[in-house]
Amino acid sequence: MVNCAELARLWEEVIETTPDDTVTHHPEAGAAELGARALQTRETIINASRRLFLEKGYAGTRINNITDACGISRAGFYTYFKDKREVFNLLGEAAYHDFLELVGRWDTFPTPAPRGEIRDWVCGYLALMDKHGAFVFSTAQSAPTDDTFIRSAQRIQMRVAWILGTGLRARQTAPTPAPEILGLMVIAMLERSWFFAVVQDLPVDMDEFVDTLTTAITAILDGKPGEDR
Numbered sequence: 001m002v003n004c005a006e007l008a009r010l011w012e013e014v015i016e017t018t019p020d021d022t023v024t025h026h027p028e029a030g031a032a033e034l035g036a037r038a039l040q041t042r043e044t045i046i047n048a049s050r051r052l053f054l055e056k057g058y059a060g061t062r063i064n065n066i067t068d069a070c071g072i073s074r075a076g077f078y079t080y081f082k083d084k085r086e087v088f089n090l091l092g093e094a095a096y097h098d099f100l101e102l103v104g105r106w107d108t109f110p111t112p113a114p115r116g117e118i119r120d121w122v123c124g125y126l127a128l129m130d131k132h133g134a135f136v137f138s139t140a141q142s143a144p145t146d147d148t149f150i151r152s153a154q155r156i157q158m159r160v161a162w163i164l165g166t167g168l169r170a171r172q173t174a175p176t177p178a179p180e181i182l183g184l185m186v187i188a189m190l191e192r193s194w195f196f197a198v199v200q201d202l203p204v205d206m207d208e209f210v211d212t213l214t215t216a217i218t219a220i221l222d223g224k225p226g227e228d229r
Contacts, residue, residue: 042080044070049087054134054199058088092139095132096156102128103160103183106167113171113221119214122190126210129194136191137199161187174223186217 048069052061063084067077081087102124109117129136139153158180165183169175176182190213196202197209 038080041070041072041076045072045077045080046087046090049084050091050134052134053088053091053138058084058138088135088138091132091135092153095128095135096160098128098132099160100163103164103167106164106171109167109171111171115214115218118217119210122210122213122217125190126194126198129191130198133191133194133199137195168217168221171221172223173221182220186220189213189216 045066049061049066052065052069056065061084063074063077066084066087067074070077102121105121105124106113109121139157161183162180163183164186165176165179165181168182168186169179193209193213197204197206
């Protein structure tokens with residue numbers, strides 16, 4: 001079960017102001033208080049930031065890049081967000097909530113886990129990468145560098161890995177001693193594979209791509225060689 005209160009507490013530690021792109025006198029507008037048009041503008045800013053963070057990294061993305069992509073003024077940006085750090089934090093909260101929920105689904109799988117359910121789970125992970133991959137790779141490559149952010153992000157990343165690894169280990173024929181390392185290995189495989197296939201647009205068949213990832217996870221669970229060996 002995802003402990004949302006703990007997740008919120010961890011992200012409270014992350015949220016700080018980035019002086020580089022901060023402007024005062026523009027109060028934050030909460031999504032719940034906005035009308036339909038304003039919500040659309042806010043969502044446009046979020047989506048543009050998500051794409052730019054993936055393309056340029058967090059450090060390489062300026063407010064001007066975001067406003068140019070949205071076709072709005074800097075003042076328009078500051079109507080909704082106080083700085084790019086706030087957008088980054090918002091993307092992070094959504095990403096980790098979704099990933100924690102997804103990795104927690106392993107607790108509902110029978111033992112042994114059916115291949116069909118594993119494949120559906122892989123598809124779900126790749127779908128979340130389509131949505132949150134910008135934050136995932138920005139965090140790894142070009143995130144804010146202050147110690148508070150780094151420590152909090154590491155704790156959350158290790159928690160996701162531990163939950164996934166625990167779910168996998170419970171269904172292994174020969175359980176791995178360290179569930180967090182097992183989780184990190186599978187996460188690395190899925191996320192880097194997604195980056196090659198989707199971001200770099202390498203010429204791979206997506207059905208075969210998903211099937212191969214599914215086979216790899218199945219092999220991790222049952223410890224047997226592939227069919228061609």
